[in-house]
Amino acid sequence: MKRAELDRAASEAADFVKGQFSATPRFALILGTGSNQLADAVSSETVIDYGEIPHFPRSTALGHRGRLVCGQLANQPIVVMQGRFHLYEGYPRERVTLPIDMLAQMGTEFLFVGNAAGGLNPAMATGDVMLIESHIDLMFRPPWAGDPGQAVPTSRRTDPYDPHLLASGLACGRHHDFPVHQGVYAAMLGPTYETRAEYRMLRRIGADVAGMSTVPEVNAATRHGMRVLGLSLITNVASPDAPQATSGEEVIEAARAGAPKLEAIVLDAIHRNS
Numbered sequence: 058m059k060r061a062e063l064d065r066a067a068s069e070a071a072d073f074v075k076g077q078f079s080a081t082p083r084f085a086l087i088l089g090t091g092s093n094q095l096a097d098a099v100s101s102e103t104v105i106d107y108g109e110i111p112h113f114p115r116s117t118a119l120g121h122r123g124r125l126v127c128g129q130l131a132n133q134p135i136v137v138m139q140g141r142f143h144l145y146e147g148y149p150r151e152r153v154t155l156p157i158d159m160l161a162q163m164g165t166e167f168l169f170v171g172n173a174a175g176g177l178n179p180a181m182a183t184g185d186v187m188l189i190e191s192h193i194d195l196m197f198r199p200p201w202a203g204d205p206g207q208a209v210p211t212s213r214r215t216d217p218y219d220p221h222l223l224a225s226g227l228a229c230g231r232h233h234d235f236p237v238h239q240g241v242y243a244a245m246l247g248p249t250y251e252t253r254a255e256y257r258m259l260r261r262i263g264a265d266v267a268g269m270s271t272v273p274e275v276n277a278a279t280r281h282g283m284r285v286l287g288l289s290l291i292t293n294v295a296s297p298d299a300p301q302a303t304s305g306e307e308v309i310e311a312a313r314a315g316a317p318k319l320e321a322i323v324l325d326a327i328h329r330n331s
């Protein structure tokens with residue numbers, strides 16, 4: 058799709074949602090695998106299935122509901138994506154990030170990007186939260202869609218994660234007395250979890266967690282000038298030297314247990330920026 062077509066698709070999607078939810082959502086939240094219940098904290102005004110929104114892909118991944126919950130959280134209008142799209146579902150990057158383009162058109166300034174991730178740092182335990190300070194993009198896709206034959210600018214980038222949101226998220230964990238790590242997210246294409254050799258490699262190259270999402274959305278959000286907080290819920294801890302497989306069900310169960318921590322951090326960030 059050409060850039061102009063993508064922008065038109067995003068604006069038609071935004072118009073559709075605005076037709077049912079007229080408030081300007083300065084805040085938006087993407088829920089990763091197993092974090093569905095976080096949407097229950099929203100006093101929802103409208104719930105829209107992705108299938109109803111023009112140009113939206115379908116959500117096929119395990120533990121992803123596939124609907125937009127629009128309402129109020131901490132007395133602020135918010136749009137919550139209950140389920141996201143992944144490159145491993147076969148969608149091209151510009152379709153994975155269409156919701157971000159739509160949110161930008163709706164006026165979103167703050168994007169909370171949640172995900173389930175495998176912990177690589179031995180200091181981490183299942184159920185912990187890590188706030189993303191930087192990422193290693195191993196998905197090997199250009200950061201956003203330009204038109205064929207038109208180069209995407211190759212400017213040097215700084216890390217897209219907002220340092221103020223990161224610092225207050227860490228403080229929130231201290232305040233509520235639960236561990237919050239800060240670290241590096243390695244984005245893998247998936248959909249398989251990593252081999253032991255891959256976990257070992259990722260740790261060596263400086264990653265603290267591994268996941269299969271987030272980076273395309275964060276790149277798109279940065280392009281729109283949004284302030285981004287990346288939140289990884291550690292759903293399994295990779296132990297490269299102990300033969301132990303990771304299962305999707307285990308990941309969902311751990312995400313469910315850790316969701317209240319994500320909620321505390323997101324609520325705190327909304328309060329501080331309202």
Ligand code: HPA
Nearest residue numbers: 173174175250267268269
């Ligand atoms: N690797 C990649 N993605 C994940 C993992 C993992 O170990 N756990 C949850 N999402």
